Amino acid sequence: MSTITSSSAASAASATVAADNAALQQAMQSVISGATGNSSLDVNSLVTALVNSKTAGQVAAMAAKQSSDNTQISAFGTLSAALGALETGLSSLSNGGLASTFTATMTGGTGITATAKTGAVAGSYSVAVSQIATAQALTSSKFTANQTLGSGTLAISLGSKSFNVSIDSSNNTVAGIAAAINGATGNPGVTATVVNGTDGAHLVLASSGSGAASTISVAVNNVTGDNGLSSLGVTSTASTTGGQSSIVSANSSNAWTQSSAAQDAEFSINGIAASSSTNAVTSAIAGVTLNLTSAAVTTPATTQTLTVATDTATQASTINNFVSLYNTVVTTMGTLAQYTSGATTQGPLLGDSTLNTIKNTLASIIAGGVKDGSTTNSLGSIGISLQADGTLQVDSTALNNALTNNSATVASVFNSTNGIGAKLSTSITNFTQTGGMIDARTSALNSDLKSLTTQQTSLNDYIAQLTSQYSAQFTALNTLMATTSNNSAYLTQLFGGTNSAGALATNK
Template sequence: MTTTTSTTSSSNISATLAAAAQSIISGATNSSLDVSTLVGSLVTAKTTAQATQIANKTSSDNTLLSAVSQIKSALSSLQSSLSGLSDGTALAAYTATASGSGLTATAGTSAVAGSYEIKVNNVASAQKISSTAHAATDTFGTGTLTLSLGSTSMNVALDGTNTLASIASSINSANDNPGISATIVTGTDGQHLVLASKTTGASNSISVTAGAGVDSSLSYSAGSSNYTETSQAKDASLTVDGTAVTSSTNTLTTAIGGVTLNLASAAAGSTQTLTVASDTTKEKSTIKSFVDAYNSFVSQAAALSTFDSTKAAGSQGGVLLGDSMLQTIRSTLANIVTSGVASTSGSTSVTTNLASIGIDLQDDGTLSIDDSKLSTALSNNPTRVQQLFSQTNGIGKQLSSKITTFLQTGGIIDTRTTALNADLKSLTDQTAKLQTYADSLTSQYNSQFTALNTLMATMQNNTAYLTQLFGGTNSAGALATNK
């Protein structure tokens, strides 16, 4: 290859020098020498071979870098799909379904499959009180109005001009408001100040104390005639399989281990059955996502490393055909997928593989799913599925761990990427040096051929002068005429 490049370069230089000779001859026959074109041709002939070599290597490195990046991306996607399968959370998914209305529930990974009888006596509610009627222009004295919600209080200062509307505004805008909203409801009898707790529960009841100088009609405590209680502050009350449970809110996180109960008013007075079961739909979806991501990696790797005889010569092999890095990654992951997972049952060692739950290896290295068989395994033999994807040595755990070693700093992908980037930097440096060399040659040749062109012009002038003096073809010359 080097010999061919050298021969080609020599041929180019020889051709350019021949052009230079022809230009010199032209100069001798009263033509000017095209120095710029001649210099450009010589410099190109001297640098083209190396420039082409650098360009080709740069293109090759960039193509390889792109291919490695595609493999890295496919591996990252595969690892993401394994998150729930490598830590066990995907196969610990549960659904919680109530038999009636007003009760919903969500089950976490610590839930236990089973059914529970839930009787809801009442749901949690927030207190709301409405004052007696007042005219819109009524004022309520000067002093402090103290409002409390449970054990937390706030103060509203009255200056003698405050109406119900301005009092309500002051309550709502107070920075230390403990969670009381105030509105004005206008009826046929006048205006009512309506105070409502923003928090449910029996402990979050409202009280209002009118200080010295403030109209006592604004005061309220339990049983007070100044206000009408339109909604009582109550805790949610229910029984779970006969066990009494109370809660200040309608979201209960501790009544059933791993399950969150949510109550709505429609549940009050009802008795329902809550069923907690494995969420096979979610589990299947997670497993399918893993298979899709694995197949995507296999397809991507094949596209980059397959030999295609139908393509033009020179482009038949994938950019990573025969690449040791890719071969290592493919064989490592394929071995994990096909080997299965060993477990112990009593004194017997048992190996469970993907095929046992309906996931089969195809001739092209991809995986296919028998949907019916997978559904049956998830419903009837969840233990087998959990063995395959255990948190200790399951397929998901093994694959994720290996991918981490491939992707980590210093791993085979990082090492390859670093080497390619270093080579590209070296090629950039070589390009800069070649350009410096070309600039130097251009300057050198420009000086030489400009001097030559000047010399040739001088010689031409001298020849014309001597011909005038001594004569030439068909001319006797000035000296011959004046002898």
Template sequence: MTTVATSTGSTVDPTSAVQQAAQSIISGSTNSTMDVNSLVSAIVNAKVAGQTDALNNKKTADNTQLTAIGTLKSILSLLQSSLTNLANGTTLSQFTATADGKGLTATAASGAVAGSYAVNVQNIATSQSITSGAFKSTDTLGTGSMTLNVNGKTSTIKIDSSNNTLSGIASAINSASDNPGVTATIVNGTDGAHLVLRSAATGLATGINITVDADDSTSSLGKLAVKSGTAVASTTTDPNDPTKTITTPARTTIDSSGGWTQNTAGQDANLTVAGTAVSSPSNTIKDAITGVSMTVTSDSVGTTQNLTIGQDVNGQKTTIEAFVTAYNNFVSTAASLTSFDSTQAAGSQGGALLGDSMMNSIKNTISSTISKAIGTGKDQVNLASIGISLQPDGTLQTDETKLTDALTNNSGTVASLFNSTNGVAAQLNTSLTSFLQTGGVIDARTTALNNDLSNIADQQTQLTAYTQQLTTSYNNQFTALNTLMSSMATQANYLTALFGGTNSAGALATNAK
């Protein structure tokens, strides 16, 4: 027998509820009581239960599909991320750069070409460092202004009573918002305090220049003026071996008339690459070899090293294996979403997307691309050609030894399989973009389900309003019924008293005598 849950939580048989409604007419005359609210709820629920269940079941089904499609979209996005660099050719353009000595490191980027290059470093790039004459640390040097100039960048610093000591000037230089790239410090020696300036950048073009505009031309402030210049490269005989020469690179110089001395000259890095002279203001040398960035330190000076550019086999292997993992995750997720388990209860045996046409289309497209060969005739290659085999359950399995061998000794096969025009990864990437894009099949299905859920919500709102109307109507009917029963009971009592009853002759009987 079907039962209906009432608003109070009890369960009432709707057929019995109707019987109780009829019985209330009789009960009214006997003054019995009943739970009208439960009765009304049972009758109303019996009337709308079918629609309520249908809407709730549809809502649950839509939400289940939305969750499943969200999972599918996520796993497809991860698959696309894993193959992007395989699809566009970036992975197969990865190279490593290795030097066989000390003090030389390099990285290879897009555009690099495999090869070996002899690199001889004559000197590394350095920054100019200069030291002023001696002052007493507490001396006030006067007022005015000083302008610093480094490679065309300038900063003018006002000197007044708040900063006209040597330490005050150093602090003003360091804190200047338009500092041209100079750091200042104080070194206290046996002869007094010295202002030490150092260019933040390396190279020949970073000489430090200071001009002073003193309010009093006789003040000590004028001693801080300095002018840098450059000396050209020169070659001299080695004093320790007359058969050899010493080459001094081009370097910064200073006018020492103000008492300044140069501690370290600013100079460019100088080296030869495959016999070609190269200079750089920085110790990171870019594009001396196309697609290669080299960095030199003092350990490399005076040495000739071989710099080898080769395929980044480990990096390529890692990327390909990440793609295999992402593909296998898709296969297992798709299997879960389309599974069928007869041991489960009816209605829960099938996966959320079992038999779904969109899911089947996506699975077929991806598996077809994975399994087919690239190229024609004897030039055909597939994933098995590089050690990646398709398993009976649809997943891929990698033979690492074969994959490493293919990347190392048969790079042409790998390049053909993953070419950026119609390679496996390129085709998969195109399909995945179509599936995932705005307006694609997944987006269209998600939009349709959300629209359906919105319609269900509207229908539930309408059903709630209808339920409330029914409840009000039945309550009004039972109120009228109860009023009628109460009136009938009063009249019955009156008639009983008038005509007599079991224990009374009645008023009329008495009057008749």
């Protein structure tokens, strides 16, 4: 625990004691004056001065310690914030993600975009799209808007999932049925709407998900008072080859039509046929997402080129950000531990063992490098040099050269096992976590403040007791001095003094 006390607080304490001593001298002069002719004492000033002189040292010491503790708590908060920002910036430098930073670029056509992430491999691929994935939509034949269709149960399925909707007099219109479907418990993703055309109202059912397997079927059961409800039955059949779904209506005179078929996206990668139930294709190429749109489907088919390459610009930006955040930590620690010769105020954590431990640990990691077999790779090997003040400096040309031509060394320096980022992140967690070094120091300082509060209460009680005691004593003294002064005057009047013969002498 630091033993450094704020010099400004100590100066304030000394000034307080000096002021109290001056007040005490003035008050004691009151006693001297009272003893040499004045008839009364300045009791309040005398008591205040005596009490302050007796307790000023303790009061000033407590105030100085409270100020020092609060200043150190604030300083550790500042340090913790800087360390936390650095740890956040180390994310991809501590988990090995830096080496998996790629760009994905499409050329030679339109309708396809691509992104690359962890797991991608640099390379070039030919992509051709023959169809995109779509979601099924079914449209019923016409009904009048207020037509009551009867009562019964609709058993609706979407792919392998199903749910039931009860239809009765409260919801047996086209609009009522649509609302009942949308509000049904267990609905896996069938959306119902009503489209009002010139010929009447049509019930439209649509799947929330695309793909050949996401087909909609409706079975109508237990129908009573049938006035069109039974015509809502429809069976959809998924294509086994990923193509378009087909439907069979339960009532040909009130047939459903398939306005959009359920189908998979179909495409080829380097001539290899592939399919996907969605247009966001994540499984075809490891670490790459292809986003397909209808613009990619042309006649004849257009073959586009996907290029996956290392994203050196993002890697350089990530490393530069790390250097900036690390330098912020170094300068923050320097300010908190600053010593200025002759200054009244020094750094709040000057000489603090916790700060020194953190500083030395981080510096050791930065300077130590990373063992890779018989080779040690350092930050210097990728263009980052350590300065005399402990900060880092980036040679952009050397860093970009390392990222482009020596990626293995960069990957080694920031590997997820014993890389510089991983070791820094682990150390920072140990420093800043609950129960860590900073938390322990802050808890100790807060405990000290709590103890000082208790001591302050006891001191206040003592001051009150001392004030009462002195007030009683000097009030009594003041009364005695006044009585003595009166008696002295009376005796002088009777017997005479230096300038008077006295009444008795005159009458003798």
